[in-house]
Amino acid sequence: MKIHAQALLFDNDGTLLSSIESVYRCWTRWAQEYGLTAEDFQGVELHGRTAGEIIAELLPADRVDGALARIEQLEVEDAPGGVVILPGTKELLGALPAHRWAVVTSATRLLGEARLREVGIDFPVMIAAEDVTRGKPDPEPYLLAAARLGVDPARCVVFEDAPAGLRAGRAAGMKTVALATTHDRSELDADVVIGDLSAVSVQVTAQGVEITAVG
Structure with a gap:
């Protein structure tokens, strides 16, 4: 897709x-x-x-x-020694300009940052638990991320492994890509379902990002 x-x-x-x-x-x-x-x-x-x-x-x-x-x-x-990076993550994020992506987590900022640092990920924008009044499945976290990046929510794509996060992305009016890393595919309602981020490739253009996701 x-x-x-x-x-x-x-x-x-x-x-x-x-x-x-x-x-x-x-x-x-x-x-x-x-x-x-x-x-x-x-x-x-x-x-x-x-x-x-x-x-x-x-x-x-x-x-x-x-x-x-x-x-x-x-x-x-x-966190030290307690987290592992998932397949495709570094390759995909390394291909994206800083102003084209954000991390949206249900964890606190302190914890989210600790886990990302542990696997060597530098992130441009993070929306964490303390940034919102209503967490996923409410759309507030994803809408805030779009606002921080200055992008129309309808032009955003959400990558999620949890049903609650996918509901949040849909409620925000965004396209959704589900990863079958923690839930069975039958539990994931999204525009496309993939195994992990190794199934995603991107091409950055002047207008945005062309995403190819192979389910």
């Missing part, structure tokens, strides 16, 4: 890199510290959501701030 765009917007974890082992290691330790059981965690989706939203489901309101600070500390400390 060929798509013409003026900006490419990338989710971070599960799209550019993977921290799945670190996530489960840190959240397991966090749960033990806060006296939560495996049953408490049943049905709680950890991927593609802000830590604040997850913790608010599990703990009383007066414990959320402290618990949020603790999980951020655990995950930032675990």
Whole structure:
């Protein structure tokens, strides 16, 4: 599939890199510290959501701030050696001018930056959890990224691995490319579904970016 765009917007974890082992290691330790059981965690989706939203489901309101600070500390400390870059990421980002792409993550800025630094990715623009009042699947994060880049949302393409992120991209009026890195293809509703970013090539022109994605 060929798509013409003026900006490419990338989710971070599960799209550019993977921290799945670190996530489960840190959240397991966090749960033990806060006296939560495996049953408490049943049905709680950890991927593609802000830590604040997850913790608010599990703990009383007066414990959320402290618990949020603790999980951020655990995950930032675990970033060295705890994340791996996914196939195609460096090649694709290396082909893009800085003003043509952004990272849009549900993680905090501190954590998002720590993970990207660990895999050697320099990013021009990042929208993180503290930049928005409503996280994915609300379109606010992606709309803010488009505004920061000065691009019409309709001329943006979202790259996501999580259903919530894909819903956010569609709600923002953007084209969507789903990566089957963390979810089965049957769960991914997008304009095109690919295995990972190695299936994407780009050609930069004066008008924008020509994207070829092979599902």
